[in-house]
Structure formats: C-alpha cells, structure tokens
Amino acid sequence: MTSEGDEAHRSVIPVTVETEMKASYIDYAMSVIIGRAIPDVRDGLKPVHRRILYGMGEMGNTHDKPTKKSASIVGHVMGKYHPHGDSAIYDTLVKMAQPFSYRCMPVEGQGNFGSIDGDSAAAMRYTEARLTPLAEAMLEDIEKETVDFTPNFDESTKEPTVLPAKMPNLLVNGSSGIAVGMATNMPPHNLGEVCDALCAYIDDPDIPVDDLMKLLPGPDFPTGGVIMGRAGIREAYLTGRGKCVIRGVAEIEEEGRTPRIIISEIPFQVNKANLVEQIADLVRDKRIEGISDLRDESDKDGIRVVIDLKRDAMPQVVLNQIYKHTPLENTFGIINLAIVGGRPMVLSLPALLGYYLDHRIEVVRRRSEFDLRKANERVHILNGLILALSSIDDVVAAIRASPSADEARGTLISRFGLDEAQANAILQMQLRRLAALEQQKIQEERGGLQKEIARLQDILQDRTHILAEIEKEVVAIREQFADPRRTEIAAAAGEINKEDLIEDRPALVSLTATNYIKRMPLDAYRMQRRGGKGVIGMATKEDDVVTDVFVASTHDYLLCFTNLGRIYWMKVYDIPESTRTGKGKAIVNLLDLKDERVNAVIPVREFDPEHFLFFATKGGMVLKVPLNEFSRPRPSGILAIKLKEGDELVDVKVTDTVQEVLLTTLKGQSLRFAEDAVRPLHRNSQGVIGIRMREGDHLVALSLVSRDHLLTVTGRGMGKRTEFDEFRGHGRGTMGVRNIQPPYGDGVVSAKAVSDGDEIILMSASGIVMRTSVSGISIQKRGTRGVRVMKMDEGDTVVGFAVIRPEDDDI
Incomplete structure (x- = not known):
C-alpha cells in the first residue's frame, strides 16, 4: 500500500507515443552525430580517435620510446575515457596505423595490422603501437591550458574536448562516418599543399577558391591513383559537396611475345584481393575477353597485379573494360560535413581553413597567456632570490635565529619585504646557489625570462602577431613532415588544361x-x-x-x-x-x-x-x-x-x-x-x-x-x-x-x-x-x-x- 504523502508527490504526465519516440530519437541521433560519427572541424577527430591519441600521450607512448602492447593501450583508453567495448577502440587503433588508410599516420604499429587485401589485424595481445611525431604535434601544448577539459564518463578524471592540433588534420587525413540522417566523407590531402593553402588564407582571408586550388589542387590519397578531372573537386571546395573519379595506375607493356597490363596503384578504399577476384570473374563469365592469365605479384615494396593478354588482344580496349566493370575506376563522393560549435555543418574549403585557423588562434592565445603567467611567476621568485643573495649574511642569520621553518618564513616576509612564495624559494635554496657562478646564472635566467615576457606580451597585444606565430608553426610542420604528392590529377574528357x-x-x-x-x-x-x-x-x-x-x-x-x-x-x-x-x-x-x-x-x-x-x-x-x-x-x-x-x-x-x-x-x-x-x-x-x-x-x-x-x-x-x-x-x-x-x-x-x-x-x-x-x-x-x-x-x-x-x- 502507498501512503497519501506518496500519492501527493506522484504526478502522471500523459505523453503520446509519437511525441516520446520523436524526442528520444532526436536525442539518440544527436548523440551519434556529436559523440560518435562526425569529426570536429577543429582537430578533425571523432571522440574515439581523440581519446586514443590523448590516452597514448598520457601513457608516455611516444615515438622516441619503445612500443607498448595494443592491449594495454586499449585497456587504458577503455577504462578511463571510452567505455564502449574493446573492439571499437582496437579497430580504430588498427586503422590509424595502416599506411593505406591514413595519408599521415598518427600511430606507428608493430606487428600485423591488416593489409590492403582486407586481412584482419592480429589480436591486440600480439601487436604493439606508439604515437608518430605528427600525432605528438596534435597533442603539443595540451598541458598549457590551451583547450577545455570535461569530466569523463564516471567523473573520475577529465578528458580534452578537442586537441590543440598543430597540424590541419581534418584536411590532411580526411574522415568518413555515417550518422543518423547524415554522413561525412572527406578525402585526405597532401600535408605540404594544405599548409601552403593555410598560409595563403592567413595572408588573405578573402582569397578565392580558384587561387587556393593553385596551392591545393585536390585530394591526395595514400594509395595514389589518378583523379580524372577537376570540376568535381572545385564544386566540393566551393559548396562542400562534390565527387571525383579515381583511377588506378595501369601500364601496358608490349616488349615480350604477348602484351600485358601492370596495375601498380589502386583507388582509395578499394580491396585489392576483391579487385583481382572481380577481374577473374569477368574473364570467367566472358564479359572481358583477351586475358590469358592473371596473378598478384604484390609484395612489401608495393602493388603489382599482372594481367597477361592474348596475342590478338587490344591492350587499351581490355584496360578500358577493366576500368568500366571493376573498382579500378571508382567514384569518391565528397561530403565535407563536420561539427562546428556543436552543430553539424557542410563546409567549403575556405570555411574549413577558417574554422581551423580560429581554433589555432585560440590555442596560441591561451598558450601565450599560460607561458606569460609562468614566466612572471618565475621572475617573481628570481627577484626574491636575487634580493636574498644581495643580503645573504642577514638572511642566513635570520633563518638561523628562527626556531622553526614557519617562523623563519615569517621573519623573511616581515623583515625583507618578501611574499610567501619568495620566502619558500629562499628556504629551499641549496647552498651551491651561493657560488658566484650560480648567482650569475640566476641573473641570466631573469634576463632571458624578461625578454620572453616582452615577446609574449607583444604576441598577445596584436592579432597579426598571433597569425605570424601560427604561420611560422605551419611552415615548420610543412618542412618537417611534408612529402611529395602521390595522387595525380589529370584532365577529364572535355576538360581543357590551358x-x-x-x-x-x-x-x-x-x-x-x-x-x-x-x-x-x-x-x-x-x-x-x-x-x-x-x-x-x-x-x-x-x-x-x-x-x-x-x-x-x-x-x-x-x-x-x-x-x-x-x-x-x-x-x-x-x-x-x-x-x-x-x-x-x-x-x-x-x-x-x-x-x-x-x-x-x-x-x-x-x-x-x-x-x-x-x-x-x-x-x-x-x-x-x-x-x-x-x-x-x-x-x-x-x-x-x-x-x-x-x-x-x-x-x-x-x-x-x-x-x-x-x-x-x-x-x-x-x-x-x-x-x-x-x-x-x-x-x-x-x-x-x-x-x-x-x-x-x-x-x-x-x-x-x-x-x-x-x-x-x-x-x-x-x-x-x-x-x-x-x-x-x-x-x-x-x-x-x-x-x-x-x-x-x-x-x-x-x-x-x-x-x-x-x-x-x-x-x-x-x-x-x-x-x-x-x-x-x-x-x-x-x-x-x-x-x-x-x-x-x-x-x-x-x-x-x-x-x-x-x-x-x-x-
């Protein structure tokens, strides 16, 4: 039985099934969109990627240290940040270590991390991994309060809402994901070209897309290939949506007794084993004629699929049929969808550059404020040490006359005009600091810090100085990590290249x-x-x-x-x-x-x-x-x-x-x-x-x-x-x-x-x-x-x- 008091506090709110389902579905959809499937425009990462990189950085799993077992990485991330099952975390870790999946890999793998033929990676207990230098650049300065942190799932610790992202990761590595009612499919690009485009955007925020395309002509896929035509790329850069046709690289050799076709590159996200099998099925079904033999001679040095032709075959006709009936020619649909301020938005190329630049401006500003605060605090301490050293005999006598450390601290504060932090630093000072050379080092350290304070104040007082700092860092990233373009861009039929x-x-x-x-x-x-x-x-x-x-x-x-x-x-x-x-x-x-x-x-x-x-x-x-x-x-x-x-x-x-x-x-x-x-x-x-x-x-x-x-x-x-x-x-x-x-x-x-x-x-x-x-x-x-x-x-x-x-x- 229930009491009258319980009945008084209980209320029934009638809700139709339609309304409840709509509200619950919207909540579920937004959870998937924001928390799982769509990347953030600032660092180009989904939550699981961000948590893995942050967790590995927190573990000290950096490129200059030995690799760690993947199982320990997965356990750390799952236990502290991502309670959604180990398979989801490990699958993401594996993909970030695959050279055919990422243009600039954030994770370096040791062991079997799968293949372009669709082979699965070994179990996490057998593989090892560590961060690459480029991933460490994504985490750089995170300890300097450059980004906001939020409580983790059980509020036992905190995790970053976004990474500082010294590299424009979203454009460089792209992203793909299917949410509820929307999807993203962003292609990767060449790091050097993205950095050049970003510097041009910093110099001129109103730069036209056509001028940006002179620096960033199009996607650059990790598997190479040839993009046929620029019209779809330009449309995607202007509107956020477009499509480009990617062809594998195939050469016709006619030196021997019979001609043959050599495939050395395949389109992005195409399974090589399935491609070879599809070609074999087409030959078996006689939809493609003129092929006498087909074999995969690929090894660790690259892809090599050899197609031997019959003597009377026309190589170019056979190759065109392969392009037509197999994924050796594939269409990549570009959807530049990313999370901006908690909302999904389809973005043009200038918008992608602009939002990333806004993020880096905030990071550099917060970093400079942090460094300035720490430098001022250190100069304050050094001023106390210099004051103590100038009257060292009186300071030593005052400390020796004090019955306890607390009273010595109080004496220093009252007698020499120091504050508590300075007094503590003097009490902790080692005797070797009394040497003349050590005193000179203190003076030199203060002089260097004062110059750094002036530099940081200069940066914070003028937005153009922040932009110059960002441009300098972007150029440094380019010089350190950029590599040649892998994907060629060719004119499509009907397109005229001047x-x-x-x-x-x-x-x-x-x-x-x-x-x-x-x-x-x-x-x-x-x-x-x-x-x-x-x-x-x-x-x-x-x-x-x-x-x-x-x-x-x-x-x-x-x-x-x-x-x-x-x-x-x-x-x-x-x-x-x-x-x-x-x-x-x-x-x-x-x-x-x-x-x-x-x-x-x-x-x-x-x-x-x-x-x-x-x-x-x-x-x-x-x-x-x-x-x-x-x-x-x-x-x-x-x-x-x-x-x-x-x-x-x-x-x-x-x-x-x-x-x-x-x-x-x-x-x-x-x-x-x-x-x-x-x-x-x-x-x-x-x-x-x-x-x-x-x-x-x-x-x-x-x-x-x-x-x-x-x-x-x-x-x-x-x-x-x-x-x-x-x-x-x-x-x-x-x-x-x-x-x-x-x-x-x-x-x-x-x-x-x-x-x-x-x-x-x-x-x-x-x-x-x-x-x-x-x-x-x-x-x-x-x-x-x-x-x-x-x-x-x-x-x-x-x-x-x-x-x-x-x-x-x-x-």
Missing part, C-alpha cells in the same frame, strides 16, 4: 623602364659577330627604354620583384607573344600592382625548399630566403624583402647554399664571397651588408660564380670577360676590388657569369637588339677597360643583356 596545350619552349622576355613586357621566340634573332650594329628588337615609346632581357621557358613561373620589395607571380605563357618590333603589354595589366614598378624578374620551374632566393639591393644589402617561402602566389603579391628608406631591389638569384656570389657596382668595383656567409632568413627581412661603397656609387649587378668567366658590360658598349679567380681575397661587408675601369661618364650596366659556348643578347635604350657569341669577347685582367662589344649611336646606351645557354637554343 598549360597542357602550350608548348614548353624557351623564349626571350624583355621589360622596359615603364614596365612594358613582351615574350618573343628566340629564333627571331640571327647571330652576328662582335661589334655588329644589331637589329631593331622593340618599338618603344619615345620616353621609354628597355631595362631587362632574359631567357625563360613558357611553363616557368615568373617571380616579379618590384622596387618596393614586393613579389608577384605569373606564368611566362601568360605574357602575350609579340613580334620582334612589337611594343609589348603593360605589366600592370597582367599583375595587380600598386604604386610600384617591376625592376627584377626571374624564372622558376619548381619551389624547391633546398634552394634559396638571394636578394641584392642598390644600397649593397643582401638577403637569403628559402625558395619555398614564395610558393604561395597571391594576386595582390606579398612582401619579399624589407628595404631601407631610399633603397631599391637590384637583382635576385636562385642559389643552393654552396655557391659563391659576386656583387658589381656602377663604378666598376666587384666583391666575391661565399653564399653561406649570409645566413637564411624569412621573407620580409632586411638582410645584411653585402658590399660597402664609396659615395656616389651603387650596386648594379648580382652574379653567381657558376660559369667560366664574369662578363661585364658598360653603358657605352664596352665589355670584357674576366676569370673569377681574379676576385678572391675579400669577405662580405668589404669594398671588393677594381673589376673594370669605365671611361669618364660611363658606368657598368650589368655583369653576368658566362661560358665560352654561350651567346648574349644586348639591348640599348633606343630598343636596338644585338645577338653575339661570348667567345668573341676578349678575356682580360681585372682593372682594364675592355673592348667594344656593341657600337652605340650618339646618345644611346646599353641597358642590359641576356645570356643564352646552348641548352636554351638550338639555332
């Missing part, structure tokens, strides 16, 4: 003082002997003069440097081809120039991080920057070098750290020194002094000691070749030695490294062009006046020359 339609051939590019640029074929000029008059090479405006000429391939990038130290990008083929006498096109119509002019242009084919750009300015300053820091083109350009007031950029060269450079001035001074005398700096740096010059002199040329001679040409057409050995004996920052003795009123216009087999094309201010062989110009000692290289009309001057190597031209 670059593929343009012949890759050398061309002569010229630039005028008023920034008119044009591209001309090299065969527009016939060779002449030294001293010839040349031919008309450019019809300039009356007040315009040609200032630069050089040879480049049509597929090269042109790095265009302005007088303000900014850099702009374009392809050589983007410059309209002109006739020999054509005026060209204003470069302002090709580049988004501000109030500036282009005065240095160099061609580059690839942005190799092992190479550098070496800058030289009119005032004699030099700067060396890694080439890959300029691999992220922006329509609005970026700042390449910080110039002093009144200084200008003269020239830029591509170097490889082992070369020597030679600087030449207007009045004929030259200085040679080793490139490694200039340490690499980041772009937008000022650099160091390269050459010192007398009043009225300035730098006109930067050359690399990479050929046989230095060819120096003056404005009045005089020139000579000089052995590079003539310029030894002086280091960076000196005045160098006399190279050429130009006549009164004349001056050096340029100096370049040449060899006997080279040719040069000279241009005058009035547009006269002359092509001649280098071997016809005398080799003379330094300090001489040279010989007549080009006859000049009254009032005309040479403004520059280009060197043509034998490999540039076959005419």
